């Protein structure tokens with residue numbers, strides 16, 4: 469039976485790979501690298517995967533197969549419908565890769581940004597492909613360091629203070645929160661500086677862009693004082709590199725310390 473591994477590689481630094489990830493990579497026959505159209509910065513995501521392979525594996529011991537996947541269409545359908553259609557298209561590409569680019573009993577792998585179980589669709593896509601039934605395989609996941617862990621470590625803060633909850637959400641959902649509901653709220657996937665909705669509150673922000681990479685930027689402060697500075701940092705960073713990946717924690721001061 470063919471096997472597919474989803475291997476977490478951490479969010480942008482080859483040193484974030486776990487020993488388990490490296491040992492698992494050594495078993496793999498073929499690595500699939502998916503390329504998302506012309507999206508800015510995408511070559512950097514491919515470059516880091518190639519760097520990881522070269523750093524930890526002997527050349528000639530594995531194959532690399534690149535495949536193009538379509539961009540997610542942001543106009544028209546609702547967000548949920550748009551993601552569903554996009555995942556279906558990705559599933560079709562991955563099905564063909566498993567069918568055509570792997571021999572029986574071979575192991576194929578995807579190097580997954582951060583951790584494969586945090587805001588990443590590959591696991592559900594594999595499960596969907598198996599349900600469709602046109603190709604059969606076993607699969608396993610190797611956890612990775614997530615952007616959230618790197619953010620907390622780089623700011624030297626715990627994600628929660630004694631007995632508090634942690635909420636992990638997206639920029640899209642954050643808008644629905646009131647300031648009183650913000651405890652330790654970790655926000656991913658926010659293109660629109662949604663933290664600005666809390667500018668009149670007493671909330672603190674701990675922000676990180678390009679975490680783990682040479683371009684890493686860290687910034688923190690009381691939102692009501694730093695909103696404009698942070699918006700500027702974000703737009704300058706996006707201008708400079710052409711793309712931005714950032715994560716932040718919003719937190720009420722004090723806590724149960």
Ligand SMILES: C[S@@+](CC[C@H](N)C(=O)[O-])C[C@H]1O[C@@H](n2cnc3c(N)ncnc32)[C@H](O)[C@@H]1O
Pocket residue numbers: 479480581582583584585586587588613614615616655656657658676677678679680681713714715
């Ligand atoms: C599709 S999610 C993938 C999350 C990933 N699986 C993880 O474990 O971190 C992409 C979001 O993760 C966050 N992210 C991933 N890598 C990052 C990095 N190096 N620096 C800052 N944020 C990052 C950003 O919020 C980005 O929009």
